[in-house]
Amino acid sequence: MSGEASKNLSGAALWGGVRSPFSMSYGKLMIWFFLVSDALTFTGLLCAYGFARHSLGPGMSWPVGEEVFNSFPGLHGSYPLMYVALMTFILIISSVTMVLAVEAGHRMDKKGVVKWLFLTVLGGLFFLGSQAFEWSHFIHGSHARVSLADGRTAYLADNPHHGEAMDPATFAMSIGSPRSSEVVSGPEAYKLYQNAVHVTSGANMTENEYGPPAYANFFFFITGFHGFHVTTGVILNLVVLAQAVKGVFHRRGHYEMVEKAGLYWHFVDLVWVFVFTFFYLV
Amino acid sequence: MERDDIIEYSLGAGHSEEQGRAIRKKIYFVTILLSVVTTVEVLLGVFWTNLFPNAWHWVKWVFIMLTLVKASYIVMTFMHLGDERRNIRGLILIPYGLFLMYAVFILIWEATYVHNVLKLFL
Numbered sequence: 001m002s003g004e005a006s007k008n009l010s011g012a013a014l015w016g017g018v019r020s021p022f023s024m025s026y027g028k029l030m031i032w033f034f035l036v037s038d039a040l041t042f043t044g045l046l047c048a049y050g051f052a053r054h055s056l057g058p059g060m061s062w063p064v065g066e067e068v069f070n071s072f073p074g075l076h077g078s079y080p081l082m083y084v085a086l087m088t089f090i091l092i093i094s095s096v097t098m099v100l101a102v103e104a105g106h107r108m109d110k111k112g113v114v115k116w117l118f119l120t121v122l123g124g125l126f127f128l129g130s131q132a133f134e135w136s137h138f139i140h141g142s143h144a145r146v147s148l149a150d151g152r153t154a155y156l157a158d159n160p161h162h163g164e165a166m167d168p169a170t171f172a173m174s175i176g177s178p179r180s181s182e183v184v185s186g187p188e189a190y191k192l193y194q195n196a197v198h199v200t201s202g203a204n205m206t207e208n209e210y211g212p213p214a215y216a217n218f219f220f221f222i223t224g225f226h227g228f229h230v231t232t233g234v235i236l237n238l239v240v241l242a243q244a245v246k247g248v249f250h251r252r253g254h255y256e257m258v259e260k261a262g263l264y265w266h267f268v269d270l271v272w273v274f275v276f277t278f279f280y281l282v
Numbered sequence: 283m284e285r286d287d288i289i290e291y292s293l294g295a296g297h298s299e300e301q302g303r304a305i306r307k308k309i310y311f312v313t314i315l316l317s318v319v320t321t322v323e324v325l326l327g328v329f330w331t332n333l334f335p336n337a338w339h340w341v342k343w344v345f346i347m348l349t350l351v352k353a354s355y356i357v358m359t360f361m362h363l364g365d366e367r368r369n370i371r372g373l374i375l376i377p378y379g380l381f382l383m384y385a386v387f388i389l390i391w392e393a394t395y396v397h398n399v400l401k402l403f404l
Contacts, residue, residue, distance in 0.1 A: 022370045025291045032370070036378055043382055047389045054393035057400035066327055085324040089317065096313045099360045103305050106297045256292040259362075266360045270353055277349040281327045282342050 031260045035267045038229075042271050045222050046278055052214045063210035065280040067178065071137050081280060087130040088276050094123025095269040098237075102262045105255025110244065113258055117241040120265065124234040131227045138219065141202030143178040145209040149195050152176070154184070155209075156193075159201060166190070219279065226275055229268050236261045312359045319348050 022029060053062050066080035073083070097119040104112030143155040157172035172185035173193065184192065193199075200209045208216035240261045249255045297305070323345060326333075330341045358364035363371055 020291075021367075022373070023291060023367050024370055028292075029370075032374055036374055039378060040381060043385055047385045050386075051389045051393045051396075054390060055396035055400070057397070057404045059404065080328050081324050085320065088320055092313070092316050092320065095356065095360055096309060099309050100306070102362075103302055103309065106295060107299060107302050108296065254290075254292040254295065256295065259295075263361055266356055269360075270356045273349055273352050273356065277323070277345055281323060281345045 025256060027260055028256065028263070031263050035263060038267065039271075042222075042225075042274070045218075045225065046274060049218045049222060049278065052212075052218065056212065060212055062212070063215055065282075068138070068210050069134065069280060071142070073133055083130065084134070084276065084280050087127055087134075088272065090123050090130070091127050091269050091272050094120045094127070095266050097123065098262045098265045102255075102259045105249070105258040108250065108255070110247065110250055113244050113249075113255060114241065117237060117244060117258065121234055121237050121241060124230055124237065124265075128227065128230055128234070131223065131230075134223070135220075138216075139202050139204070141209045143209060144199055144201035146173060146193055146196045147198040147200075148192055149197055154192075154196075155180075157183070157185075222275060223279070226268070226271055229271065233261075233265050233268050236264060308359060312355050315355060316352055319352050323348055 024032075056062060069084055070078045070080040071083065072079040097116045101113050101116035101120060104116060140159075142159055143157070144159045146154040146156065148154055152175055154173040154175050155178040157174065160166055168187045168190035170185075171187070171190040171193065172183055173189055174180040175182040175184065200207050202209060203216040203219075205213075205217060205220070207213055210216065240257055243249060244255070244258065249257060326341060326344065330338070334341060363374065
């Protein structure tokens with residue numbers, strides 16, 4: 001199959017060796033080296049995240065994925081992990097369309113390459129849009145954390161969108177955690193809220209309503225860095241798609257460039273598999 | 283100018299219609315496998331508190347194992363590393379694997395130490 005050159009090469013071409021050590025073209029070997037170094041970068045980031053989480057001091061708790069990420073675009077209510085599951089599925093499917101494009105390239109099937117690459121680009125764009133939604137929801141938040149004057153911590157039952165006024169009659173807060181059964185409501189509770197020492201709504205680089213500040217910082221950095229990789233991948237795929245349409249690879253006699261762009265795209269999917277596990281599940 | 287010192291491995295990488303069918307079959311198999319594993323992970327993530335309320339430690343390891351299964355299928359089938367020569371597989375996986383094991387060991391070791399120090403003073 002791909003890479004493993006089955007044809008016999010002349011000994012002279014192999015600097016005196018009889019067998020080529022890797023049997024791989026220069027470009028493909030280099031993209032593999034690049035991917036290893038990029039994998040080391042993501043390993044470092046995820047290990048730093050693990051360190052922050054594992055070394056957390058007593059009395060602090062790390063946020064739970066299914067409680068933070070529970071909204072679905074266009075729907076009200078709680079759908080824990082459903083949207084991120086859809087995103088993950090879209091990225092896996094776009095990886096499949098990419099590998100089908102590579103396979104079509106090995107058969108010199110130009111129409112197949114163009115079709116599958118186009119679908120891969122669509123999948124990538126869908127994923128990027130979803131990530132924008134996730135970030136927007138994460139930054140806005142849903143249960144602003146309120147530090148009350150008496151030292152207790154409360155969470156709003158529903159944090160209104162910017163510009164909407166709060167109604168003291170329907171106001172409610174839960175004490176201790178967003179799912180706590182200890183709920184205070186009505187004008188009395190609204191007064192407590194107005195006299196609060198500090199209100200943390202949503203997330204930014206210095207504080208967030210979910211947990212330790214490092215949580216949001218790692219979320220922004222790691223998913224942001226991954227999103228940057230997806231953006232780069234979509235651009236690369238578009239360039240390769242344009243060249244495939246123009247017939248550049250057909251004239252060259254092989255579609256290896258599709259394979260190289262594909263390696264990068266699969267790597268992006270591979271990183272997401274780990275980000276998904278360590279940010280949303282574990 | 284045509285250079286004759288560059289070996290065009292890429293030209294030998296093509297395959298026939300028949301081989302293509304077998305490869306596509308494998309791709310569809312891996313697609314279904316990855317989808318099923320992801321579905322299992324999400325369902326476990328949403329419902330583990332109801333299903334196994336006191337088994338977080340085990341649920342966590344199940345997540346990590348399923349992730350490694352997914353990762354190896356992506357690398358070996360989608361990235362074709364399984365079809366490459368053994369030399370290149372080792373060149374990619376062994377140095378990275380060694381570094382990964384070291385990084386995970388050092389993160390757990392040091393984080394445990396920091397956690398214990400914080401426990402003394404907070």
